Amino acid sequence: MNRSYLEAFLPPTRLLLGPGPSPVAPEVLAAMAAPTVGHLDPSFIGLMSEIKTMLQLAFGTKNDVTFAVAGPGSLGMDACVLNLIEPGDKILIARNGVFGTRMCEVATRGGAEVIPLDFTWGTPVDPHAIESALQQHKGIKFVGFVHAETSTGVQSDAAAIAAIARKYGALTIMDAVTSLAGIPIELDEWGIDAVYSGSQKCLSCPPGLSPVSFGPRAVEHVKNRKSKVLSWFLDITQVMAYWGGDKARAYHHTAPVNSLYALHESLRRVHIEGLEASFARHRAAHLQLAEGLAAMGLELLVDEPYRLPQLNAIKIPASINDAQVRASLLNDFNIEIGAGLGPLAGKIWRVGLMGEGARAEHVSRLLQSLNTVINMQMNEALPLAS
Amino acid sequence: MNRSYLEAFLPPTRLLLGPGPSPVAPEVLAAMAAPTVGHLDPSFIGLMSEIKTMLQLAFGTKNDVTFAVAGPGSLGMDACVLNLIEPGDKILIARNGVFGTRMCEVATRGGAEVIPLDFTWGTPVDPHAIESALQQHKGIKFVGFVHAETSTGVQSDAAAIAAIARKYGALTIMDAVTSLAGIPIELDEWGIDAVYSGSQKCLSCPPGLSPVSFGPRAVEHVKNRKSKVLSWFLDITQVMAYWGGDKARAYHHTAPVNSLYALHESLRRVHIEGLEASFARHRAAHLQLAEGLAAMGLELLVDEPYRLPQLNAIKIPASINDAQVRASLLNDFNIEIGAGLGPLAGKIWRVGLMGEGARAEHVSRLLQSLNTVINMQMNEALPLAS
Numbered sequence: 001m002n003r004s005y006l007e008a009f010l011p012p013t014r015l016l017l018g019p020g021p022s023p024v025a026p027e028v029l030a031a032m033a034a035p036t037v038g039h040l041d042p043s044f045i046g047l048m049s050e051i052k053t054m055l056q057l058a059f060g061t062k063n064d065v066t067f068a069v070a071g072p073g074s075l076g077m078d079a080c081v082l083n084l085i086e087p088g089d090k091i092l093i094a095r096n097g098v099f100g101t102r103m104c105e106v107a108t109r110g111g112a113e114v115i116p117l118d119f120t121w122g123t124p125v126d127p128h129a130i131e132s133a134l135q136q137h138k139g140i141k142f143v144g145f146v147h148a149e150t151s152t153g154v155q156s157d158a159a160a161i162a163a164i165a166r167k168y169g170a171l172t173i174m175d176a177v178t179s180l181a182g183i184p185i186e187l188d189e190w191g192i193d194a195v196y197s198g199s200q201k202c203l204s205c206p207p208g209l210s211p212v213s214f215g216p217r218a219v220e221h222v223k224n225r226k227s228k229v230l231s232w233f234l235d236i237t238q239v240m241a242y243w244g245g246d247k248a249r250a251y252h253h254t255a256p257v258n259s260l261y262a263l264h265e266s267l268r269r270v271h272i273e274g275l276e277a278s279f280a281r282h283r284a285a286h287l288q289l290a291e292g293l294a295a296m297g298l299e300l301l302v303d304e305p306y307r308l309p310q311l312n313a314i315k316i317p318a319s320i321n322d323a324q325v326r327a328s329l330l331n332d333f334n335i336e337i338g339a340g341l342g343p344l345a346g347k348i349w350r351v352g353l354m355g356e357g358a359r360a361e362h363v364s365r366l367l368q369s370l371n372t373v374i375n376m377q378m379n380e381a382l383p384l385a386s
Numbered sequence: 387m388n389r390s391y392l393e394a395f396l397p398p399t400r401l402l403l404g405p406g407p408s409p410v411a412p413e414v415l416a417a418m419a420a421p422t423v424g425h426l427d428p429s430f431i432g433l434m435s436e437i438k439t440m441l442q443l444a445f446g447t448k449n450d451v452t453f454a455v456a457g458p459g460s461l462g463m464d465a466c467v468l469n470l471i472e473p474g475d476k477i478l479i480a481r482n483g484v485f486g487t488r489m490c491e492v493a494t495r496g497g498a499e500v501i502p503l504d505f506t507w508g509t510p511v512d513p514h515a516i517e518s519a520l521q522q523h524k525g526i527k528f529v530g531f532v533h534a535e536t537s538t539g540v541q542s543d544a545a546a547i548a549a550i551a552r553k554y555g556a557l558t559i560m561d562a563v564t565s566l567a568g569i570p571i572e573l574d575e576w577g578i579d580a581v582y583s584g585s586q587k588c589l590s591c592p593p594g595l596s597p598v599s600f601g602p603r604a605v606e607h608v609k610n611r612k613s614k615v616l617s618w619f620l621d622i623t624q625v626m627a628y629w630g631g632d633k634a635r636a637y638h639h640t641a642p643v644n645s646l647y648a649l650h651e652s653l654r655r656v657h658i659e660g661l662e663a664s665f666a667r668h669r670a671a672h673l674q675l676a677e678g679l680a681a682m683g684l685e686l687l688v689d690e691p692y693r694l695p696q697l698n699a700i701k702i703p704a705s706i707n708d709a710q711v712r713a714s715l716l717n718d719f720n721i722e723i724g725a726g727l728g729p730l731a732g733k734i735w736r737v738g739l740m741g742e743g744a745r746a747e748h749v750s751r752l753l754q755s756l757n758t759v760i761n762m763q764m765n766e767a768l769p770l771a772s
Contacts, residue, residue, distance in 0.1 A: 003432065003436070004659060005436035005439050005440050005653075005654065005657070006654055006657060007654075008417070008651065008652070008752065009420075009433050009436070009647060009650050010420065010652065011420050011421055011423045011427075011429055011433075011647070012421075012427075012429055013421045013423075014423050014424065014425060014427065016422065016423075016424060016686070018424055020640060021422050021424060021425065021640065022646075023422070023641060024421070025423045029418075029420075029422075029644070030419060030422070031394070031395070032399050032418055032419055032644060033415040033416060033418055034395075034396070034415075034595075035397055035398075035399045035400070035404065035410070035415070036397075036409070036415075036586075036592050037397045037398065037400050037402075037407075037411045037722075038400065038402060038407060038722045039407070041397075041398075041400065041716075041722065042716075043397055043398055046389065047397075048391070050391035051397070053391050054391050069462070070457050070458055070462060070594060071456050071457035071619070071642075072456055072639045072640050072641075072642060073639070074618075074619050074639040074640075075456070075457060075461075075619050075639075076618050077619075078617055078618065082617075086446055102566075102618070104620050106618045108614075109614050109615065109617065109618055121555060156677065161434050180529075188758050194557065198640065200422075200640055205644065206422050206643055206644040206645070207422075207425065207524065207640040207641065207642050207643055207644075207727065208642030208643075208644070208645050210455060213725070223462040228494075228495050229615050230495055230617075231464055231468075231495065231616075231617060232460075232464065232488070232492045232495055233457070233460050233461050233463075233464050233492075241499070245411040250461075251727070253458050253459070253461075254406060254407065254459065254460075254586055254595050255455075255456050255593065256416070256458060256592065256594030256645070257407060257592055257593055257594075258410075258418060258592040258593075258594070258645075258648075259592070259594050259642070259644075259645060261395060261397070262644075264395050265394065265395070266606035267391075268391065268392055268393075269392065271391070271392060272392060285412050299607040303496055313597075330427075330428075336424045336427065341637070350445065385669065386687075
């Protein structure tokens, strides 16, 4: 690039329709650039309380232990898994994409005995299979699963999975990275015990924060651990002395002040619009996309009942050069879409319509650009006219 | 406060002269608010390379494994300790303040056998005591210490400690949270094996990122581990597939894009000024403060040779109400200074002159305000005139 590092960095303006980060509203960027205050400043303590309230509403919970982990969604996964498991604990984890697979890795490193339960990528977690596994393996303490699989665009039935886990006395850990504010989440109604999400999906906040929530059963479990949580940084009994509701906040770590300004503003925008309106907007954008793709002869990977409105996996026709299409969208049209991962690499594109991305004008721009790029590629591939 | 969470948050404008965060330049805040791009965008990959180069220069190292952990300095501590230690490993950790104490806790949770070595808070780590401990306890694999103790304002002799550790075949882990860009760091010359810092101290970037660097011996050690690193998120063998120098970057986690814009801009400002000039500016601000305090009859906690210019621990006279002075500085003068921690609570104030804070006008404003506040308090305390 022949740049010197002493030059200022001016990023291009992309339309972010990949699997995240999603487009960030100018108001959120402006909030992020407000003057930094101290992490123990009384004004900042007030901001943290408001973030907690707005996260509780978005998660559908009254859980007191609801806050933003000071790192991306992957660290939120670490936070949920490592607070709950102890060495030797049995955890059943549904694997129907990248993130269930990752959860197995995280739990294994934490010393748990992981029982993976596989489903074809692009299909949901089958609650009946969860029940069979819970019957087959005695003493399973935790069930982990992904609500909205970002790698495939599949939604699983969180309420059904949580109900079964509870029936067998297991606590549930749910990945809600891509679901929060895009589709309904009702932690309390469903009985989910621990959940993590990410700032950069349907909240349309820059990446770097992971909203989490721990229910009363999970908190009780953590308090009764035999061993300490492996990570001091993630130990919720420590973090909550800082995020807790009382006035005498104890210093734990230095909170990412400006990132939390941005999260506050993005949550504020979600609640001003209203969660139901946000869900409807995501749904409308998805239907517009699905219709436009069908008109172009393109198909979605996931069966209709399990499709996530906010993450659309599009089957790449065999005649099309995957990488060339994505590169052209990025370089010629300033639109980012995502590639397939794992067994779906080269087989799907992932189009995220998350948060600010879930708007008719963005869907139209993508459909038009994609149509142009595909037509260009197919014309180039034609034999030369004689 | 009677605020609704639906109101926009407008923080007060504080002069941040506590132990961090430090004042952030408007240019850095503006960079943070640039449009978000994807974490695999070619332009962003370029930015990451430049950050790596600028961090290498600031750390005085050619270490290839130099990057910013996507979380605050405390997570950087986790990253260094948890990548290196394995269950049962012996680690000697010098404790002369909060952060050496914390490192003991982190290493203990990670399964290490921790040998703490205590020094009075406010005094430096004595390299001779390190050597005695290494002779006494056989098989110590790691030596951990804090270069610049933020809780006391003490600088320890990193070069001497690292040389001794190397003599006994131990790897060194150094906390450089408050030292980076405030006082010289020469990782390669000193032979430090792993180091972590923070964005919100002398780099004057908002909090939330932890620059780290691992030397060749540390990397070799990690590659030859018998067990996997406990945290998937922090495992440098995984992270480096994303931060590495080759073009085919693998997705690991979603980088905190806008926070890294800010880190790039703050590093750029450091290198445009020049490290030596930055050190000199910190030193000049410290001398100005020390002189002004002396004129007011106030004393510094730390003996002169071990004083950190960027973190000044001021003894609170017995007649003065600690909390009232700090509250008045904050509420009446919009200046944040820090309280004492642990055994020094109520006994010292901590004045940070870090990064943008290390400027004559800020020191003058603090001295004048502190003088006013103290005089007000002493006059109030006088018996009523008859």
